[in-house]
Amino acid sequence: MPKFDVVVVGAGNAGMSAALQSQLLGFKTLLIEQHNLPGGAATSFVRGRFEVDPSLHELCDYGPADNPGDVRNMMADYGVKAEFLEVGECFRCVSTYRDGSPMDVTMPAGIDAFIDKMEFYVPGSREKMVQLFDLFQEVLDGIAYITASRGNPDKNILGTTYANMLKTGAYSTQEVFDALELPDRCQDILSTYWSYLGVDMEHLAFIHYAAMVHKYTSRGAYILKHTSHELATAMVERFRELGGEIWFNCRAEEFLFRGEYCCGVRTNLGVVDCHYVLANINPDIIYGKMMPKELVPEREKKLVAARDRKIGGRMYTAYFCMDCTPEELGIHDYTIFLPGSCDSPTEYAGIMGGMKTNNFSIFNCYNIAHPEFSPPGTCVCAFTTFGSPVDWNDLKQEDYFKFKEAGVDKMLANLKEKLGVDLSGHIEEIEIASPWTFARYLGVPEGGVYGYEPRDWDGMMARMQMIAYDYPIKGMRPIGAAGPRGDGYAASMICGRLMALNAALDMKKWKEEGGKA
Amino acid sequence: MANLNIKVSADPRIDMMKFATMAKVREEAIQAAPANEVNGVFPINENAKALHPDYLELVIDEVIDRGGAQAKTFVLKRADGAPLPYFRAGQYISLKLPLDGSFVTRSYSLCLSPKEALAGKYAITVRANPGGFVADRLLAEKKPGDKLVASGPQGFFYYEKLRDAKTVVGLAGGSGITPFLSLAYAIRDGIEDFNLTLLFGSRTEDNILFRKELDEIAAACPKFKVVHVLSEEEKAGFESGFITAELIKKYAPAEGEFSVYLCGPEAMYRFLKPEIAKLGLPERLFRRKLIDVTKTPWECEGYPAECKGKTFTIKVKQGPQEWTIPASADEPVLVAVERAGIKAPSRCRAGECGWCRSRLLEGTVFIPQENELRRWADKHYGYIHPCCSFPTSDLVLDVPGVFF
Numbered sequence: 001m002p003k004f005d006v007v008v009v010g011a012g013n014a015g016m017s018a019a020l021q022s023q024l025l026g027f028k029t030l031l032i033e034q035h036n037l038p039g040g041a042a043t044s045f046v047r048g049r050f051e052v053d054p055s056l057h058e059l060c061d062y063g064p065a066d067n068p069g070d071v072r073n074m075m076a077d078y079g080v081k082a083e084f085l086e087v088g089e090c091f092r093c094v095s096t097y098r099d100g101s102p103m104d105v106t107m108p109a110g111i112d113a114f115i116d117k118m119e120f121y122v123p124g125s126r127e128k129m130v131q132l133f134d135l136f137q138e139v140l141d142g143i144a145y146i147t148a149s150r151g152n153p154d155k156n157i158l159g160t161t162y163a164n165m166l167k168t169g170a171y172s173t174q175e176v177f178d179a180l181e182l183p184d185r186c187q188d189i190l191s192t193y194w195s196y197l198g199v200d201m202e203h204l205a206f207i208h209y210a211a212m213v214h215k216y217t218s219r220g221a222y223i224l225k226h227t228s229h230e231l232a233t234a235m236v237e238r239f240r241e242l243g244g245e246i247w248f249n250c251r252a253e254e255f256l257f258r259g260e261y262c263c264g265v266r267t268n269l270g271v272v273d274c275h276y277v278l279a280n281i282n283p284d285i286i287y288g289k290m291m292p293k294e295l296v297p298e299r300e301k302k303l304v305a306a307r308d309r310k311i312g313g314r315m316y317t318a319y320f321c322m323d324c325t326p327e328e329l330g331i332h333d334y335t336i337f338l339p340g341s342c343d344s345p346t347e348y349a350g351i352m353g354g355m356k357t358n359n360f361s362i363f364n365c366y367n368i369a370h371p372e373f374s375p376p377g378t379c380v381c382a383f384t385t386f387g388s389p390v391d392w393n394d395l396k397q398e399d400y401f402k403f404k405e406a407g408v409d410k411m412l413a414n415l416k417e418k419l420g421v422d423l424s425g426h427i428e429e430i431e432i433a434s435p436w437t438f439a440r441y442l443g444v445p446e447g448g449v450y451g452y453e454p455r456d457w458d459g460m461m462a463r464m465q466m467i468a469y470d471y472p473i474k475g476m477r478p479i480g481a482a483g484p485r486g487d488g489y490a491a492s493m494i495c496g497r498l499m500a501l502n503a504a505l506d507m508k509k510w511k512e513e514g515g516k517a
Numbered sequence: 518m519a520n521l522n523i524k525v526s527a528d529p530r531i532d533m534m535k536f537a538t539m540a541k542v543r544e545e546a547i548q549a550a551p552a553n554e555v556n557g558v559f560p561i562n563e564n565a566k567a568l569h570p571d572y573l574e575l576v577i578d579e580v581i582d583r584g585g586a587q588a589k590t591f592v593l594k595r596a597d598g599a600p601l602p603y604f605r606a607g608q609y610i611s612l613k614l615p616l617d618g619s620f621v622t623r624s625y626s627l628c629l630s631p632k633e634a635l636a637g638k639y640a641i642t643v644r645a646n647p648g649g650f651v652a653d654r655l656l657a658e659k660k661p662g663d664k665l666v667a668s669g670p671q672g673f674f675y676y677e678k679l680r681d682a683k684t685v686v687g688l689a690g691g692s693g694i695t696p697f698l699s700l701a702y703a704i705r706d707g708i709e710d711f712n713l714t715l716l717f718g719s720r721t722e723d724n725i726l727f728r729k730e731l732d733e734i735a736a737a738c739p740k741f742k743v744v745h746v747l748s749e750e751e752k753a754g755f756e757s758g759f760i761t762a763e764l765i766k767k768y769a770p771a772e773g774e775f776s777v778y779l780c781g782p783e784a785m786y787r788f789l790k791p792e793i794a795k796l797g798l799p800e801r802l803f804r805r806k807l808i809d810v811t812k813t814p815w816e817c818e819g820y821p822a823e824c825k826g827k828t829f830t831i832k833v834k835q836g837p838q839e840w841t842i843p844a845s846a847d848e849p850v851l852v853a854v855e856r857a858g859i860k861a862p863s864r865c866r867a868g869e870c871g872w873c874r875s876r877l878l879e880g881t882v883f884i885p886q887e888n889e890l891r892r893w894a895d896k897h898y899g900y901i902h903p904c905c906s907f908p909t910s911d912l913v914l915d916v917p918g919v920f921f
Contacts, residue, residue: 002837015751036874036917046871046890047673048800061592134521159533164523166534170535179525226893247836248874249862249917269836269918288557297550306550314561323801393560397568398635405678412679427680429802440565447561457546465540511780 003273004030004245005502007265009252010280012040012442013489014480016235017496018278020078023244025504029068030274031236031244032267034251039232040280040442041449042489048428050321050374053227054433055449057196057335057364057384058087060212061490063219074497079242083143083225087369090114090216092333094418095191095342103342105189106333110218115217122185132180136214139207141164146464147494150502167244169207169461176206188342195337197486198312198386198450200344205459208486215490221335223369228489229235252279255291255476257359262291262475276503277476280498282445284309286478297472299434307458312450313487314435316387318408319380321429326365326379328423335370338418354390355407361385363415387435389446402431444481449483460486467502504506528727551797568602568669571920572613575639575665580642583847585867586726587691588644588892589656590628592636593665597806601634604670606703607696607806610639611668611864615919618656621855622863626695627670628727630702644692644726668921671864674806676700676709676778682774682802686791687715687761689756690781694726696806697780701731705738715740717761718785744768759788778805794839807867810849810888810905817885824909831912833859834878850882850903861903861916868905873916877901 008019011033019031041055092106115129142162168170256264340359350357367379435447463484477499485491560564579592607627625641646652703709719725746756824846844853863873868888888905
């Protein structure tokens with residue numbers, strides 16, 4: 001039976017990061033992945049003469065060399081080399097203001113430029129926007145401090161240096177916007193980003209929103225030059241180079257225990273013994289399907305019940321490989337948000353009501369960020385919206401393909417109506433991915449790539465404060481978007497790294513205590 | 518941040534307090550919930566698994582001899598008769614066959630209406646292929662009651678209304694008729710909605726596969742037409758010779774766009790390539806089902822001539838296991854792996870599906886240009902599709918696992 005120090009289950013962003021960190025710490029590490037590709041959502045597929053990135057819109061946490069974000073720093077620490085490109089602008093949003101008048105705004109990257117542009121769209125907003133961005137900065141620094149403290153921050157430092165973070169930290173984004181008395185139109189424009197976290201502004205913790213928006217505006221957004229598969233493969237190859245082992249098409253079927261310690265994994269390629277498992281798997285699935293029921297702690301059962309399957313980001317996406325240029329289509333922006341309204345609770349409720357009431361979509365054109373993304377004279381575009389269990393739970397197989405197409409018809413019609421952009425007659429390849437597709441390839445519950453919604457009592461900060469209490473199983477930690485940092489490439493990678501470091505501390509402690517052999 | 522002193526509630530002390538009690542509030546929410554057994558089953562995930570299973574265990578229910586067409590149709594079911602995964606007309610399944618110590622895969626298009634899957638029925642048709650390794654064995658040996666392991670439905674050779682023209686001119690040769698038969702049934706059954714005009718090349722009238730079925734669908738369904746093109750006979754009511762650009766134009770709509778779908782043997786594709794070029798279609802209107810990698814790699818541009826006929830050694834790794842096997846330079850790497858009896862993943866065998874994607878740790882391979890469908894990073898970091906990579910040196914190869 002092969003023996004490893006650490007087995008990382010799932011080569012998604014969190015798993016790859018955890019495997020690299022473990023191997024770098026000197027642990028003999030095995031990374032297993034149930035698909036024949038690394039990356040999870042960070043992947044690509046080929047259709048005809050095109051290669052398509054199925055998930056990444058933009059990384060908020062890479063940044064330029066002189067203002068590096070967590071991802072840039074992590075990749076440097078790991079020795080991973082991949083080529084990133086700056087996207088250029090934050091977003092364009094075409095929708096309707098709450099007063100009923102049409103909105104069409106394009107927001108640039110760079111804090112000053114962002115504030116200037118907001119002043120242009122909403123005269124008189126400058127002072128409030130400067131305050132908001134100051135607050136963002138404090139929040140970001142505070143989170144970095146708490147992460148570095150691994151959940152044990154010094155209360156005095158928090159109370160003095162990060163007082164404004166503390167005072168806003170327990171509130172929703174909407175509550176803080178109201179407290180700051182941000183002008184309505186400012187709020188409408190700023191609400192655009194809610195969908196990246198999948199929780200509307202009334203339920204999304206301000207602290208979480210602040211960290212993300214500050215990163216996008218201050219560091220700019222990035223994509224991979226050759227799709228997310230470039231990053232995934234670069235991470236895997238670096239892991240191999242460091243002596244790590246990776247098995248593809250290898251699925252963890254069951255976690256094995258000796259007493260209360262997790263000590264191995266049963267897979268389709270045999271049983272693997274280990275000291276520690278880092279599982280890039282949603283805890284609902286670990287506890288419900290992959291370990292002895294009697295070993296699931298009472299509190300963990302309660303945690304799962306309290307979350308009540310509030311799964312975030314059930315992706316429903318369509319990819320179009322076009323035989324013409326973006327200019328010929330009249331597309332000039334990389335990311336265009338097309339929400340039915342600027343009222344995020346209404347949009348959220350519309351999404352949860354299924355495609356009959358869902359008026360939300362995001363449109364991307366990769367060639368705007370990277371003109372050579374596809375062969376000369378072509379471009380690749382994508383729609384993103386969210387699915388609802390209302391549609392996808394009971395859908396029959398024989399209705400599946402037509403239902404998928406009908407939703408895309410709706411998004412195409414919306415694109416035509418709002419932007420005058422018509423894709424018909426130029427589509428050379430098309431692929432539609434539903435929550436079923438994401439469930440199939442990633443194994444995530446309901447095809448939700450955001451883990452549990454970071455909502456209300458279960459926000460990012462509250463989770464981070466309880467890292468020492470959640471998931472108390474000895475020798476195993478779940479990692480990924482369901483973890484304390486929430487969803488996104490950067491958050492998942494940070495989570496993977498953090499848990500690999502915590503696993504190392506656990507193993508050190510056992511050794512000192514003469515515990516688990 | 519000296520000038521910023523935010524107040525969300527009336528009293529900043531309450532704001533601070535709220536932060537200090539976040540963990541407590543969370544713990545209270547958790548403790549208030551019931552300690553139910555965790556249910557790890559989600560309907561969406563179960564749906565995905567049912568539509569896209571790791572593999573299918575099938576039983577041959579019936580064998581239909583196709584007489585002069587030198588083929589047999591194998592009707593397949595599950596042992597318990599339960600519904601099979603629904604599919605897009607034009608898709609294939611990949612059989613996984615133990616054969617004389619080898620372990621091979623072969624893909625066969627499903628040649629029936631997708632609605633039959635709901636009744637638990639698949640069908641594939643195997644045509645005689647003298648000199649081939651698998652087809653003749655299946656024809657000679659497989660009988661009702663025999664078990665087969667197969668993939669779920671795969672492939673991209675299906676109608677897509679957002680991409681394709683409303684009329685498709687289908688070009689079929691030999692056993693390449695099978696996906697078109699499924700497409701024709703799907704049109705008849707109202708599952709697909711487009712016009713299909715099929716130009717079907719056979720050697721002689723007696724040799725036409727599915728003659729009766731095709732004629733019946735055409736009689737019942739005005740959206741489907743079939744034109745038989747005989748290469749070795751001249752007969753009234755038939756076209757004769759080969760399918761050419763002229764013939765396509767003769768049966769294509771006089772006005773408006775049309776798509777061309779092609780499925781046939783390598784020789785047919787080689788002949789038709791310049792003919793289709795004459796039509797001047799944009800790429801989006803031409804779809805082709807890749808059938809197999811070339812049997813004569815040394816005829817491809819860029820092949821290192823000195824390798825022809827040589828035998829190399831491959832060290833194959835899969836999870837904790839390792840083998841050292843011989844490999845002919847004249848066959849794809851996958852064939853050497855299969856001959857050694859190693860269960861490795863593969864489906865399309867033409868470089869398209871990427872299911873066999875493996876890490877080439879050492880050595881070099883030759884990949885024919887038309888099968889070069891790898892991702893950018895896979896090319897950059899040395900991943901190959903063994904199904905269409907020919908060894909040009911000794912190799913060390915890390916292959917993914919299998920689930921069957």
